[in-house]
Each structure stands twice: as C-alpha cells, then as structure tokens.
Amino acid sequence: MKKNLFKKLVTGVLATSLGVVALTGCGAEKTSDKGNQAYRTLDEIKESGEINIGVFSDKNPFGYVDDNGDYQGYDVYFAERLGKDLGVKINYVSTEAANRVEYLETGKVDVVLANFTVTDERAEKVDFALPYMNVALGVVSHEDHVITSLDQIGADEQVIVISGTTAETYLEQNESDIKLQKFDTYAAAKTAFENGTGVAWANDNTEVIAYAKENPGYVVGISSLGDQQSIAPAVTKGNSTLLDWINDEIESLGEENFFHADYEATLLDTYGADYEDTLVIEGGATK
Template identity: 60%
Template sequence: MKKKILGVILSLTMVAGILTGCGQTKETNTGATAKARTLEDIKKDGKIKIGVFSDKNPFGYVDSNGDIQGYDVYFAKRIAKDLLGSEDKIEFVYMEAANRVEYLKSAKVDVTLANFTVTKDRSEQVDFALPYMKVALGVVSPDNALITDVDQLKDKTLIVVKGTTAETYFMENHSDIKLLKFDEYQEAYDALLDGRGDAFSTDNTEVLAWALQNKGFSVGIESIGSIDAIAPAVQKGNKELLDWINNEIKALAEEQFFHKDFEVTLKPVYGDNIDPENLVVEGGELK
C-alpha cells in the first residue's frame, strides 16, 4: 500500500515538474513577453490599466484618505476620460522604479505613467510617447551637513532608488561615491531620515517637494546631469495605442492641460519655488 501511495506521489510530482518546466520555457528560456492589449482590446474591456507610483509625492502617491493623487495621476485620469468616456474607467497599478519596463513587457499595464524618464536603454525595450514633463537630478541632504557640490559626496554614502536615472548617473560618472540602494522611494527617504546615508538623489522636482515638507533638509544641488524628458510608455510595437497617446498630448496643448495639472497637483506643494516653465511640457515639444 505504501509503495502504491509513493508511486502516486512521484507521478504527481513528475507531472507538476513538467508543467512548471513548460511555463519556464515559455517565459524565461525563449525570452517571450506577454502580448500587450491593443487599443481596440482596451475599448472592448472598458478599462485601461495604467502604472503609477504610490509613494512619489507629488507625482504619484496615496493620500491620507487612501486615494491616489499626483501630477501623473491627473494625466492618467484624463486619458481614461477621453479614451473610454470616464476617468473612473481606469485600473491603477502601483509599481516600483525598477519594474517599470518589466510591467510593460509582461502586459501587467497598458501604459506606464510612473515619472518615466526617457533614456536610450529604455527606448530599446519600450516605446515612449511624446514628453509631458522635463527634469534633471537633484540631491537633498540634512541642513547641518548640507551637500552643495558632488565632490563633497566622496567617501560618503548617497542613497538612490534602484532602476532610476540617479542610480545610472552616479554609477557611470561618479564610481567613487558609495551608493545605498533601495527598491522603493519611501524606503530611501526613511534611510535619509534615519541617517543611514549622507544624501539622497532622484529627480530634482521630487527632492525639492520633499525638502519643503521636511524641516531640517534642503536641496543643496538643484540640478545635476542632463535635462531629461519624462513621457508615457507602452509595450514595444503597440503602435495604435502609442499613436493615440501622442495625438492626445498634442490635442491637450490647446487647453494648456499640463499647466492646469501643475496648478492643481504641484503648485500647492512648490508654491513659487518652481517656475512651471522649467517643468511643464505642452504638446510634446521640449523647449
């Protein structure tokens, strides 16, 4: 009887192994990605899946009431309204900086609006639409040990988030600076508050906002690296959806939509500390 039971268990284990092996072959051995939903698929479903941050205030974050807010979110809702007739016809998918490309490749989202900076490497893996924002890197640190020049970071620890342009920039240009890396923005800010690092670098727009809300910290380096574009992204080859988003961005310029977005979501945070012309991009045209 024991032999019979053991035989059944072994048989089931072999079947499970075969099935698991097949799944791995499809996803990892061939490098295949899940097929993205077309524009028509999204319309038929009646809901669009858009990836955003949930911890990057003021661009994508969950507020004290549990509602998702921010500059990227404001735009995402307009996409849903113009494409599907209601801003409620949207499924927000929360993501981390390091999985933005992966979520598009695996079709977990239709569009990524998670403060996604356009880079050459990323452009080889996903398709970017026209930009709706521009940004550089900034560095925030405690007032009592303020970092005002990148040379001051030598022999110190700089906090960055994995998969960001800050991580890439400092790895490629300042290899002598020790990097402390985290998966999530909140983890990075907690590390700065706890003194586990001497400074934190990410988009200057974000560190400026954070410093305004956290007494005792300032952005000593307001701009480092190149001025980059931030744009929506779709899975590589999803041309119809990409074309629709590009046309949407061009059309929204007629009403100065992104300036309105700035007034609603960013002005309450920045006040007069940031000129919208240094951040907002209308019609997909960088100036």
C-alpha cells in the same frame, strides 16, 4: 486490432481539439503577442472597458495614495483624463521604479505614468510617447552638512538612490567611486535617509525639491546634476496603436493648456509658480 487502434487515435485527436476550442471560448484574456512581449492594442483596451495604468503610490506629489485610499498627483491627474477620453475605467497598478519596464513587457500594465524619465537605454525596451514634463537630477542633504558638490562625499560615505532610477544609472556611470545605498521604494529610502543612512539622497530634482520643502532641516545643495531630460508616458514596445493615440491626445491636450492646469492643481503648492514654465511641457513640444 488495427481498426481499434485507429479508432482510439482519432478519438484522442478529436477530444484534444475540442478541448482547445472549449478553452479558447471560455473568456481567455485577449492579448496581442509580439515575440516575447504581450500587450493589448487600443481596440482591445476599448473593448474590455478598462485600462491598466502603472503609477507610483508613494511619490507625492506625482503619484500617491491619499488618506481615503485614492490615487492622487500630477501623473494621476493626467491618467484620469486619458481614461475619460478613452471612455474606459482605470485600473491603477502600484508601480516601483525598478519594475516599470517589467510591468510593460509582461503586460501587467498598458501604460506607465510613473515619473518615467526618457533615456536611450529605456527606449530600447519600451516605447515612449511625447513628453509632458522636464526633469534633471538633484541632490538633497541635511542642513548640518549640505552637499553642494559630489566632491564633498567621502570614500566611506554613502548616497541613497532608488533602484531603477536615472540617479542610480548616472552615478554608477559617472561617479563610480561614490558608494550607493539602494532602496526599491521611495518610502523605504525616505525612512532610511531620515534615520541617518547616507549623507545625501540623489533623485529627480523635482523629487528632492519637494522633499526639502516638506521636511524642515534638509537642503537641496545640487538642484541640477547631469543633462536635462524629460518625463513621458511609456507603452510596451511595438504597441503602435496605443502609442499613436496617446501622442494625439497629448497634442490635443496642449491646445487647452492641460498640463499647466495639471501643475496648478497638483504641484503648485509644492513648487510654487516660479517653477511652472520650467517644469511643464505643453502638448509634447520641448523647448
């Protein structure tokens, strides 16, 4: 009786062990797991032959999908070079402002190149590489009621913001009396703004300047709100091998004036030559 019981227990343990081995050898995705965060190291990305890059799909001219279904824009131009120099295929993942951190923390993307402004709060959750663009906040409004100061916004009026952006954070922390109308996507915010929701739209100044240039009837009454900040790639917290490679890449690209070339290929038509040296950070070196 005891022998039969012992035999059953041993058989069960062996079966379980073999099952684990079988599952491990069946092509399970290889990731590095640090605490609650999962990420792929540089070597694992190279071994897979593919890198997952989070970009916007509706924020022209930084990240958007063109009429042919292809990703285009300033961030995408940079992403294409990263993929080329890594020697891997790029899998673009459409990203919204509010889920950039989440996509890195869950390993859905390896890198975020989605007009990501560097802040102390975000740096606690992700690792930022060297910057490649300057940015401040701006406010766009209708030409019939141009907002040149936040003091002009009435108690019952609303300002449009995108959830998860620095504009949302800045206004909540510094202008708590202003009512915010929040949207998850740029497309939804644009549609609402054009349909009369909100007296103004607060966002990165690059975004609102582009919007006003592309949409007659709108004016950027506030072109710089708060401190000037920078845009940088981000990787999952602790992914030092990928972070170090990206930093080396940005410094190397600076030697060939890559980001000025990127600007001229993707942003020149929108902003003109006058903004180029103001917006572009070459080789990670801030002014």
